[in-house]
Amino acid sequence: MCNRSIALLIAGLIALAGPSARPRPERYIPYEEARPILEALSEVAPAELKTATPADIASVWPKWAARRDAEIRARLIQGDEDSVINFMLFGTSFTRRPRITLKDLAQAREKANSPEAAAFLETIRGRADDLIRGASEPANNERLLFARRLAEVKGYDVKTPAGRERVKQHLLSGLARVLDEQASYGKMLESARMLGDPSGEFAERSKLFRDRGLSSDTSLMPNFAIERSLGSMKAKGLLAAGAVRRVAIIGPGLDFTDKQDGYDFYPQQTTQPFAIIDSMLRLGLARPGDLRVTTLDLSARINDHLRSARARAAQGVSYVVQLPRDSRWKPELADYWEKFGDRIGDNTTPVAAPSALGDMKVRAVKIRSGVVSLISPEDLNVVLQRLDLPPDERFDLMIATNILVYYDVFEQSLALANIEKMLRPGGFLLSNNALLELPGSNMHSVDYETVVYSDRANDGDHIVWYQRAAK
16 A cells, blocks of 8 residues: 555544544554564565565664554554445434345345345345435434545545445445455355364464454453453452452444444444453452553544543443343353443433334443543554553553454564563453464463354354463
């Protein structure tokens, strides 16, 4: 990607972030700490770094790191576009047409050129028209407002017929791209599965989205897997009662329209920071007065959302989380859904689900303002940056679910080096990724927890527990 293209994309990100976005502090991993990773992974290192001479590499490194940081942040645009495509397929706030699932799309592909496929395509086109019509007059629908702003960043005017047609074609071509990506991912995983090595398959799955846009979507399920892992770690003596005081969440996410459920009948929300606090208190791993949570994210949209929540909390305003329940969930996950929030808030009246979703069950929890105030958002790209923390402020626990999957082995290794420096000796990283443990690293996997969410294929997580050596 040329420098001008990167600059344009970054400008688009700034426009989407709005005026409250703050300048990013540049705390890049120094070359001396990256050097062992470059030497160990020289075959897969970026070409610019592989071809640099020993005399030049130290000066090339900071320039490459800054440029790569910009490129990674530019991937947010494509991730946002993917979210809008999911919104087009699953949303109910802008249309009365039936929702479309990825399974529906796969079946339509199998029946290409059939009357059924043609009718199905017309439904998709109709949904695109409805979305664009809604974006032209979004009122206070924040998702439609976001879709409109994203179209404007791309240079489309949803108020003109020509502009609306361009947006429609962009959405349909984006959907075709997403479907091709899904087919490609399926082939890669099937190839790994055919080798008969579950570890190899997990390793492939752990870097599956390395060339994809960075998605900010999130859901409740990984938090259940994290709570299960924390309970097991306590039972095995790896975490003691009251031992956790500082937690960092890498990529807390924002529930816009995820690829599996895609609900849009409630406001955008974040869940993981509150879920982690809730689990810590439920398991007795933290004391209410001691716990602090820092979120690390490179999305200005997510960081602004959390800062706004903190500002409202300072005025005594609570934060309401809507919790839709999937009827296919395993009983253990349903139990988690039922008790979610009982340590940090109170039940409140949920937003009514639209009739198109049938008899869906929804809970809502009003999270106390004091809990919201425990969360501090930081703008940070963990692949290349870290917080420079004094020893007594390093984290006891860091969480990274559905984040490192967007990077290759080289960048995952850089991220792990940054995580190591932010953890206290003996501290833990919990991730649903298999991460390479290079010689010389102080981060090592000690165990894992496998959690199944439903009867759907591959609907679950392996949460690996990585520990920084206690020295």
